[in-house]
Amino acid sequence: MRKPAAAALTALALLAAACGGTDGGEQATGGTFTFALPSDPGVLDPAMGVLSVTNTVLSLAYDTLVHASAAGKIVPGLAQTWQVTPDAVTFTLRKGVTCADGAPMTASDVAASVNHIADPATKSPVYGVFVPTGMKAEADDAAGTVKLSMPEPFSFILESARSIFVVCGKGVKDRSLLARGTSGSGPFRLTEAVPSDHYTFKARRDYAWGPDGASGKDLPETVVLKVVPNEQTATNLLVSGTLNGAVLYGPDRARLEADPRVTKKVVPYGNGQFFYHQGDDRPAHDPAVRKALTQAVDLKELAGIASSGTGRPATGLVLDPRPCQGDTVTGHLPAFDAAAAASALDAAGWRPGGDGIRVKDGKRLTLRLLYATTRGAGVQAAAEYLGAAWRKAGVEVKLNGGIDAKVSESLNAAQDWDVAWVPIGVTLPSQLTGFLSGPGAPKGANFAHLSNKRYESLVAKAGLLPSAEGCASWQESESALFENADLIPVVQNTVLQASKGAAYEMQGGLFVASSIRLTEGG
Secondary structure, three states, X not given: OOOOOHHHHHHHHHHOOOOEEEOOOOEEOOOEEEEEEOOOOOOOOHHHOOOHHHHHHHOOOOOOOEEEOOOOOEEEOOEEEEEEEOOEEEEEEOOOOEOOOOOEXXXXXXXXXXXXXXXXXXXXXOEOOOEOOOOEEEEEOOOOEEEEEOOOOOOOOOHHHHHOOOOOOHHHHOHHHHOOOOOOOOOEEEEEEEOOOEEEEEEOOOOOOOHHHOXXXXXXXXXXXXXXOOHHHHHHHHHHOOOOEEEEOOOOHHHHHOOOOOEEEEEEEEEEEEEEOOOOOOHHHOHHHHHHHHHOOOHHHHHHHHOOOOOEEOOOOEOOOOOOOOOOOOOOOOOOXXXXXXXXXXXXXXXXOOOXXXXXXXXXXXXXXXXXXXXXXXXXXXXXXXXXXXXXXXOEEEEEEEOHHHHHHHHXXXXXOOEEEOOOOEOOHHHHHHHHOOOEOOOOOEOOOOOOHHHHHHHHHHHOOOHHHHHHHHHHHXXXXXXXXXXXXXXXXXXEEEEOOEEEEEEOOEEOHHHOEEEOOO
C-alpha cells in the first residue's frame, strides 16, 4: 500500500491546532463576525488542504460524516447511524441535507470525496493522513448509505471519517471551482475570496443538520476571515473591536490575558519535540548515544523555554480530542543527569579530545540541529539551549534554522541534519506510522530513519483491533519510542483563543461553525 508522501511531513507539522471555545455574553442576532487568519489559506480544494489555516477556512463551509465530542467520543454528523466491522464502516446518511448551491447531498457525493483523494492521479497530500492509505468508498444512493472499506482491519476506520470534508453540488463534477470557492453542505458559503486579504462567508439559514441539532437560524449574517500575519496587529484589532476573534501563539497574548474586556481560553496547540537521525552513519544511530544526549538536557527547563512559559507537560503525540486517553510520556524518558550522560558517552567510545569535543575513531561528535525559524522565539531559544547543553557534554553543535519549506527539504531530500525540532499534530495515532517506521527518507516518509521493532510490533497488533480494544497497544507503542530515545516529547504547547463581542468553538483547529454567535456587551 502507498505510504504518505514525505512532503506531507510539513502538513503534519502545520496541522497542529487548538481546541476549545469562547463565550462573550448575551446572544445578538445578525451582523458580522470577523476573525484573524495568521496567513493566506491558499487553494481551497479540501483534497489539497494541508495547512491548518486552510482547514480552518474550509470548516465553515463543509461538513463531515461524524464529529468528535470533547472527550473523543464519535457523534453523528452527516451520518445519522453507522455499522462498524474490523475493515469497514457503513454510514446511513441524514435525509434532507443540501449543498450550498441547493443540490441535495447524496451518498455518491460522499464516496466521490473519499475516492478523489485516494486516486493516485490527484496526488493529494492528505492521502494517508486524513484518508487512510488503501481506503475505498462505495455509495448506495437509493438506500442513502456509504461504505468505507480498507484492504485489512484498521483500528480507526470510524474515527478517520471525522477528518474528511464532503464536497457536494457543482464542485463534485468540476473541482476547479474549489480553488477559490466552496461547494459544501456546511452552515456558511464563501461569497468573496481576496487572497492575502480576506474571505467572506454568508450564513445559510436553511442549515438544519449541525451537531446536536444546531441550525443556521442564529448565526451571524456574515463571517469575514481577515488575513493578519502580524500578531501584534491582530491583538490591537481585537482590543479595538475591529476583530471578534483570534488565536494567538506568541508574547502578545499576555496583553489580552490581562484585559477583562476580552474573553479568552488557553487551549492545547500540539507538541514541541525533537528527533534524532538514526541513519547508519550518524552518531545517534547508537541508542546509547541518544539516551546520553537526552540525559544531558533538563527537559523541564527546556519545556519552559520552548513555550515561553505557556506550555504544559507533554503527555503523548496525538492531539485532543484523542481516541486513546492517557499519559504515554511520564516515566518513559531518560532522566536529566549530566554526570551519567558524560559517563555513558565515555562508555560508548566517545572520549574528550584536546579541545574538549568528543572523538571516536578519529571522528568528532558533531550534531547539526535543524529547526524552523518561523515557529517563534521560543523554538529559537530552545535550539540554543539544546546546543549549550550538548556543548557542555563535549558535543560540537551546529545550529541550522530555516523557514518551513527549507526545513522540510532538509528533513526529507537533503537529509543534512542530526537532530531536528519537528512539531507534529495528528488526531489519530495511525496517522503517525508512516513517519515513525518503514522506508527512510528520501525513499519513504520515515525522515529520521527510525527502526523500533517494539513500536512496529505494537502498531501492527493495535492496527488489527477495534479502536477501543487497541488503545493499550497504541499507547504502549508511543512509550516504546520514548524509552528508546527515538524522539523526545518536550512540551505541549498552548495558544490563547480570544474573542470580543462574540462566542465560538474550535476543535482541532477547525471551527464548530454552527457555534459562532455575536454577543451583546462585547
